[in-house]
Amino acid sequence: MPAExxxxxPNTDVLEVKAKLVGSxxxxxxxxxxxxxxxxxxxxxxxxxxxxxxxxxxxRPFIFMLITLGKETAKVEYTIAPDTSPKLRRLSVIKTLLxxxxxxxxxxxxxxxxxxxxxxxxxxxxxxSLSQSYSTLFNNYDALFNEYREIKRLNIELTASNKNLAxxxxxxxxxxxxxxxxxxxxxxxxxxxxxAMVEDWIESHGNTIDINEFANNYKTVPARAEQILNxxxxxxxxxxxx
Numbered sequence: 325m326p327a328e329x330x331x332x333x334p335n336t337d338v339l340e341v342k343a344k345l346v347g348s349x350x351x352x353x354x355x356x357x358x359x360x361x362x363x364x365x366x367x368x369x370x371x372x373x374x375x376x377x378x379x380x381x382x383x384r385p386f387i388f389m390l391i392t393l394g395k396e397t398a399k400v401e402y403t404i405a406p407d408t409s410p411k412l413r414r415l416s417v418i419k420t421l422l423x424x425x426x427x428x429x430x431x432x433x434x435x436x437x438x439x440x441x442x443x444x445x446x447x448x449x450x451x452x453s454l455s456q457s458y459s460t461l462f463n464n465y466d467a468l469f470n471e472y473r474e475i476k477r478l479n480i481e482l483t484a485s486n487k488n489l490a491x492x493x494x495x496x497x498x499x500x501x502x503x504x505x506x507x508x509x510x511x512x513x514x515x516x517x518x519x520a521m522v523e524d525w526i527e528s529h530g531n532t533i534d535i536n537e538f539a540n541n542y543k544t545v546p547a548r549a550e551q552i553l554n555x556x557x558x559x560x561x562x563x564x565x566x
C-alpha cells in the first residue's frame with residue numbers, strides 16, 4: 325500500500341507584552357462578551373479568547389489565535405498557514421490585539437511602549453519584504469498608521485466614556501440608596517398610629533376613604549394603607565358599606 329502523506333501542520337508564533345489587570349476578570353469577560361467569532365472563558369492563567377479561523381479535515385483548529393489576558397502579561401499564541409506570509413499574519417494579530425485591548429483599557433492596561441515597538445517592528449518587516457515602489461510602500465505604511473491612530477483615538481474616547489458611565493452608575497447607586505431609605509421611612513408608622521389616622525380621615529371625609537389619596541397625604545404606600553383597612557374591618561372597628 326502506498327504510504328500516506330504526512331498531514332500539513334501550520335507554523336506557530338507568540339506575541340507577548342507586559343500588562344496589568346486593574347479591574348477583575350469578570351469585568352473583562354463582561355466587557356468582551358459581545359465580540360463576535362471569539363469564545364471567552366476564565367482559566368487559571370487569566371481570561372482567554374479563542375478565535376478559530378479554519379479547521380483541518382478532522383475538524384481540529386488549524387488557523388487560530390489564542391489571546392490570554394493575565395494579571396501581568398497579555399499573550400497571543402497563533403498559527404500561520406504554510407502558504408501565507410508570517411509577517412502579514414503577525415501584523416493582523418497585532419491589529420486584533422489592539423482592537424481588543426482598546427475595549428478594556430480602563431480595567432486592563434497594556435505596556436504601550438512594547439505595543440508600539442511590536443507594531444513598528446511588524447510594519448517595518450512587512451514593508452521591507454514587499455517588492456514595490458517607495459511611493460506604494462509609503463502609501464501602505466500611511467494607511468496602516470492612520471488605522472492605528474484611529475484605534476488610539478477610539479481608545480481615548482472609550483476611556484472617557486467609561487469614566488462617565490462609572491460616575492453615572494455611582495450617582496444612580498446613591499439615588500437608589502436614598503429611595504430605599506425613604507421607602508423604609510414611609511413604612512415606619514405603627515399599626516395603631518395608622519388606624520388612628522384612618523379613623524380621623526373617615527370622620528372628616530363623610531365616612532369614605534380613598535386609599536391612594538390617603539396614602540399620598542400621609543406619605544405611605546397604598547398597600548400599607550389597604551392592609552390597615554383590612555385589619556380594622558376584621559377587628560370590627562369599621563364596616564364596609566356597599
